[in-house]
Amino acid sequence: MDKIRALRYFKRVAELNSFTLAAQEFDVPPSSISRRIKDLESELGVELIKRTTRNVSTTELGSVYYRSIVEALQKIDDADELVSQRLGEMSGKLRISSTASYGEKVLFPVLQKFRQKYPSIILDLDYSDERVVFSKDAVDIAIRAGHVPEERVIAKHLSSARFILVATPQLLHSLQKRFHRKTLTVADIESSPSLQYRGNQGVFSWWTFNGDAWEKIAINPILLCNNGESLLAAALAHEGLLLYPHWWVSDYLASGELVEVPVNSPVSSRQHTNLDIFVLYQQAKYQIPKIKHCVDFILQHLK
The missing domain is CATH 3.40.190.10 (Periplasmic binding protein-like II)
Structure with a gap:
């Protein structure tokens, strides 16, 4: 038995909980993956992988064995690659x-x-x-x-970019006219349409610094989305205020399609000013x- 190959197969099955996905990575039939892991189990005298018709998972001993071999396999891979690159x-x-x-x-x-x-x-x-x-x-x-x-x-x-609140010139002018001031307040932002990003960990809140602490802004989102370009398209269509890192909107600020919204206190998507x-x-x-x-x-x- 090629034990190193069997260990690699076991490692990926343990991580993916799937013979099929592991087989796709190694470009071999799932039966080859299963057979080599069975050989490894026979050599060790323990069951490493629990197989049912619905799912694949490591046994308690399999989890212990996985944690023991991960670093060793990584070192072998790194050594092989280091020598070949040299x-x-x-x-x-x-x-x-x-x-x-x-x-x-x-x-x-x-x-x-x-x-x-x-x-x-x-x-x-x-x-x-x-x-x-x-x-x-x-x-x-x-x-x-x-x-x-x-x-x-x-x-x-690598970099640190401040969050910037932007809108189209038309929308900003409309809001300034509506609130009768050039510089908007946090209360004005809460009354304005906004575009809110939703990441893997949930919706990104908007925050403002009151001089002593960060406070959450009770914004009024008219669109929530996990795709930044969709939110940007909505902003360019004058639909709402957008809060993004400067590098995301810098080209649109340069072209004049978007402008920074003047606000009387810092606004950020985190409880600090920069990303x-x-x-x-x-x-x-x-x-x-x-x-x-x-x-x-x-x-x-x-x-």
Whole structure:
């Protein structure tokens, strides 16, 4: 039995709770995955995977065994990749996870330049706001906003952008006329139509700083959505106020399609004024040339 291969199969089945999904990753039939794991169980004399007609899960001993082998397999993979990269040109797949909005608008143009410089590297880019667990997820580099990184993960600060309340010039003029003032108050915002973003963890609240503490604004959303571009389209159609990081709307501010709404106190989508962006990676993997060069390239162009 090829024990290393069997361990890799078991690891992914334990993480995905599926023989079929693991088989798709390894491009082998599900029966091959199941057979090798059965061989591993026979060698160990214990049941690692609980199989039913409805689901697949690890047994109690299987969970213990999984936690014991994850780090060892990772070290083998890193060692293999490190040696192969040292011997030849930088090539192979580089798996990057990024928050969707920042990834599309800021990161992707930089990655295009990176690909031009290193054409033998295949970028596998995934847009997600989910928390990354490097020991489980198939990720080499992650870009996250405001996340506290897990232990043994390096977090390098990329940027800090303030939240900005925007509207079309037409909508702003209409609101200023309605409230009889150029600078709106928080009460005016609460009475105005707003566009609210809903992330994986729920709806993003709006906050204001009263000089002593942050207070939640009781906004009046006419549209809630988990897609930033849809909310942006609604804002451009004069439908409501939009609260986004500056980098998301900077092009529209430059063109004049959107303008910053003057408010008599700071408004933010978090209980602080700025949104911090980090690049995350494992220190051990930073030794692999393609990962090191990509991290350094991102920092050089975005920090």
